[in-house]
Each structure stands twice: as C-alpha cells, then as structure tokens.
Amino acid sequence: MDFFMLLTYLFSLFHNNQTGPSHSSPDVNSKIFNVFNYGAIGNGYADDTKAFMDAWEDTCNYIGSKSTMEIPQGRTFLLQPIGFHGPCKSKKIVFSISGNLTAPYAPYQWKCNEDYCHQWIEFAHINGLYIDGPGTIDGQGPKWWSLNCKKYEQACHRRPRGMVISHSSNVHISNIVVKDSPNFQMSLEDSKWIFVKQLTITADGDSPNTDGIHIQRCRNVFVHNSNIHTGDDCISIGDGSKYVNISGISCGPGHGISIGSLGRNGSKETVENVIVRDCIFRKTDNGVRIKTWQGGRGLVRNILFERIKLHGVTRPIIIDQFYCPHSQCNNHTDAVEIKNIMYKHIHGTAVKKPFVELLCSKSVPCRDIYMNDIDILDQDEGKGKKYHKRSSHPPAECINVRGESNGAIKPKLACLDSERH
Incomplete structure (x- = not known):
C-alpha cells in the first residue's frame, strides 16, 4: 500500500470512529454526587482534598448507567495532589467542573509522597x-517556574504535571480551562479512544517545559x-502513540506541534499514523516539527501536516534527526528512521531563515518526504516592507532527504524531486 492509499485509509478510519466505542443506553438510574455534601468548603484556602476523595468514592x-461528581460554579476548591482511580461501576462517569480547582500556591505547600509530586490531578x-x-483548573505554576534552580535543583527537575489521564479508555474532555501547571498542562498516557475538544490551555510564554497536551x-x-x-x-x-488526529488548534505563543523528541539515550521509540490539519500558529518558535536524538532507534512514519496557517513563525517546518538541546552532544551513526511524511497546503509568514529545515542522518536518511503547495514568505516581505534586514541563511536547508514535491513550493527544496505530470 503506497502512502497516498494509506492516507485515504487513515481518513476513513478517523471519520468512522469520531465517537469511539458506543455506549448508547439511556441515562436511567443516574445519580449526582455534589462535593458540598461531603464537606467541601470552596473558599480557595481550606483543603478540600478529602471531600473530593469521599465524593469520588x-x-x-x-x-447505574451514569454517575456524576458535581463541582459547583462560583466557588474555588483547593486540592493537594489527588488521584481519581477506577475501575468504576457505572458505564458513564461524569466529572462536572463548573467551579474552579486550584493547586497549593507555593511549592513548599504541596503534600507529596516522598517529597516528589509526579502530578497534581490524575484520572x-x-x-x-x-x-x-466550564470550570478552570489552575496549577499555580509561577512559583515553581521562578525557583532558583541552583539552590533548589531537585525541585526544579521535579515540577509536577497538571492533569494526567492514564490507563483509561473512552475518555471525553471538553469545555474546560487548564492553566499554569508547573510542568505539562495535560498529559495523556497509556490510554485509548480519547476525545479532547474546545479547551483553553494557557501558561506563560517563557515558562519551562509546560507542554499544552502531551500524548x-x-x-x-x-x-x-x-x-x-x-x-x-x-x-x-x-x-508509542498511533492513530492521532489533531485539528483546529490555535497555537501561540509556544513551540508549535511536535513529534518527539524520540530516541534519547539510544532508546527505541515509535510514532505512526498522525494527522495534523487546519491549525494556526501565531508567533511560535516552531511550526510543525519532528525531532529525534542521535543514536536513537525506532520509527516515525505516516504523518500528514495539512492546511497549516503561519503568522510570524520562527521555524515553520522542521525535521531534525540531530536533536540535542545541550551544549555538548556526541555524534552517532544510529538514528530513528523517518519516512512517509507529507506536507500539504502550508501558507504564511516566517521571521527567520531557514523557513524549512530537513536535517537527516547520512546513515539513516529520511525517505518518502512529500511536499505540495508550500508558500512561506519572509514576514517583512509579507507586510510589503521595502527595507528589511536580510539574513545570510538560505530559505531552506535539506540534508540526506529523499522525496518529491508537487505544485508551487516556496522556498524551493533542491533535495526533493519535482513530480512530473
């Protein structure tokens, strides 16, 4: 099966499974469990952790067919690190957040097992x-981000993730605000059939390691x-992620949408069958990126980036098989294999050359890289400025890449064969 046939198959798969496994029984024998009935205070200062645990139990x-834990609007509930664990007995478990959840204000106020908080809220x-x-989940990250890491090195390396979904299935998350978690804002782990929509996720543009959604x-x-x-x-x-469909994301500030990093310390890691489409990037450090470590093993394949809009993005398109965010990096011949990657209808402006970087290993080159209808302009040119600072860098860099281009491609990529009609 060639790449184009595979994409058709993937589209049909995603389209036919938008609702996941069916649970169509009516909501008879449903019940609501309000946290106020378990002693919650909701003033933002009293510890409501025990009340939430009792309500969850x-x-x-x-x-019954449906069981709802209700968090009323207009109140703020202070929670220490907490885990909502199953398996549960109802077919449908609703965690209704109309009020606000807040973490302890300062790192020293967190109560963690063995002084290590892996996450704040886990399902x-x-x-x-x-x-x-429509409630808000506030991880109180600023005090964590401002720690003096020379003095509190251990705490800096142990910033907790905000909201974690793990070892679960048929999960639906919608209409909430997630903000200022010390580490990842939301992490989806070891799970299947997860549906996320209409979220607002925010953290300071200079906050460390605060990925919006990690999969x-x-x-x-x-x-x-x-x-x-x-x-x-x-x-x-x-x-370990596969069959991932991302669309309608407004991203920025931030580092774009990334696959990876993969292959650190020689590990074997795989990502496959991913679609990213109809997304907008505004003043992000990167656009769409694949990053793998030298010396790693594994595979990235069957990836589509389509209908992407760029507004003042620093590095719009990146494949980097030499990823190493440190000052001292060793050269290796092993690399994570990257193949069957398609970029279609990517338009907009960039602020720094090169606009397209495809940097692949000589020993494990990137294969079957396809580009169609790419139009990336210098931001100053896009604004019609007569005078602007010119960069000495080329608009595109391409090393050890094999593939094809079709239609208008700007900037030009000499490493891709132009498809004939």
Whole structure:
C-alpha cells in the first residue's frame, strides 16, 4: 500500500470512529454526587482534598448507567495532589467542573509522597470518563517556574504535571480551562479512544517545559478546536502513540506541534499514523516539527501536516534527526528512521531563515518526504516592507532527504524531486 492509499485509509478510519466505542443506553438510574455534601468548603484556602476523595468514592462505586461528581460554579476548591482511580461501576462517569480547582500556591505547600509530586490531578483506570466544564483548573505554576534552580535543583527537575489521564479508555474532555501547571498542562498516557475538544490551555510564554497536551503511549486520540498558549510545545506526541488526529488548534505563543523528541539515550521509540490539519500558529518558535536524538532507534512514519496557517513563525517546518538541546552532544551513526511524511497546503509568514529545515542522518536518511503547495514568505516581505534586514541563511536547508514535491513550493527544496505530470 503506497502512502497516498494509506492516507485515504487513515481518513476513513478517523471519520468512522469520531465517537469511539458506543455506549448508547439511556441515562436511567443516574445519580449526582455534589462535593458540598461531603464537606467541601470552596473558599480557595481550606483543603478540600478529602471531600473530593469521599465524593469520588461514591461516584465511582455507584451502580447505574451514569454517575456524576458535581463541582459547583462560583466557588474555588483547593486540592493537594489527588488521584481519581477506577475501575468504576457505572458505564458513564461524569466529572462536572463548573467551579474552579486550584493547586497549593507555593511549592513548599504541596503534600507529596516522598517529597516528589509526579502530578497534581490524575484520572486512572477508568472506562467511560467525561470531564466537562466550564470550570478552570489552575496549577499555580509561577512559583515553581521562578525557583532558583541552583539552590533548589531537585525541585526544579521535579515540577509536577497538571492533569494526567492514564490507563483509561473512552475518555471525553471538553469545555474546560487548564492553566499554569508547573510542568505539562495535560498529559495523556497509556490510554485509548480519547476525545479532547474546545479547551483553553494557557501558561506563560517563557515558562519551562509546560507542554499544552502531551500524548504518550496512546492510540486513537482526537484533539480538536482548542486554543493553546504555553512556554513549550502546544502539543507534543511521544513514544508509542498511533492513530492521532489533531485539528483546529490555535497555537501561540509556544513551540508549535511536535513529534518527539524520540530516541534519547539510544532508546527505541515509535510514532505512526498522525494527522495534523487546519491549525494556526501565531508567533511560535516552531511550526510543525519532528525531532529525534542521535543514536536513537525506532520509527516515525505516516504523518500528514495539512492546511497549516503561519503568522510570524520562527521555524515553520522542521525535521531534525540531530536533536540535542545541550551544549555538548556526541555524534552517532544510529538514528530513528523517518519516512512517509507529507506536507500539504502550508501558507504564511516566517521571521527567520531557514523557513524549512530537513536535517537527516547520512546513515539513516529520511525517505518518502512529500511536499505540495508550500508558500512561506519572509514576514517583512509579507507586510510589503521595502527595507528589511536580510539574513545570510538560505530559505531552506535539506540534508540526506529523499522525496518529491508537487505544485508551487516556496522556498524551493533542491533535495526533493519535482513530480512530473
């Protein structure tokens, strides 16, 4: 099966499975468990962790078609690190966030096991979970980000993730605001059939390692129609992820949408069958990126980036098989294999050359790289400025790449064969 046939298959798969596994039974024998009935205060200062745990225990153990844990609007609930774990007895578990959830204000106020907070809020081992808004989840990250890392090195390396979904299936997340988590804002791990839509995710543009949504070891993931503004990747796709469909994302500030990094310390890691389409990048450090470490092993394949709009992006298109964010990096001959990557209808402006960087290994070159209808202009040219600073860098760099281009391509890529008609 060639790449184009494969894409057709992937589109049909995504289209036919937009709702995931079917649970069509009516909501009879449903029940609502309000956290106020379990002693929650909701003033933003009193610790409501125990009340939430008690409410969750009843919500999860209720036998019926639908069980709802209700967090009322107009109040703010302070929570220490907390885990909402299944398996649960109802087919549909609703976590209704109308109010606001807040983490402890300062790092020293967090109560963690062995002084290490892996995450703040975790949902695990649940089938049929619905998390809905319009409430806000505030991870109180600024105090973590401002730590003096020379003095508090251990704490800097252990910033907790905000909201984690793990070992779960048929998960629906919608209409919530996630903000200022110390580390990843939301992390989807070891799960399948996850549907995310209409989220607002925010963190300071210079906040460290605050990926908006991180996807790891998941399959059948759909992320749609969300606004993400962070200090790192708006969405990052890590090892073991497959059948991921991302669309309608407004990204910026941030580092764009990334696959990787993969292959660190010689590890074998794989990402395959990913679609990113109809996304807008505004003043991001990167646009669409694939990054792998030298010396790594594994595979990135069957990736489509389509209908992407760029507004003042620094590095719009990147494949980097030499990723190493450190000052001292060793050369290796091994590399994560990258093949069957398609870029279609990518238009807009960039602020720094090169606009397209395809940097691949001599020993494991990138294969079957396709580009169609690419139009990336210098931002100053796009604004019609008569005088602007010219860069000595070429508009495109291409090393050890094999593939084809079709239609108008700007900037030109000498390494891709021009397809004849």
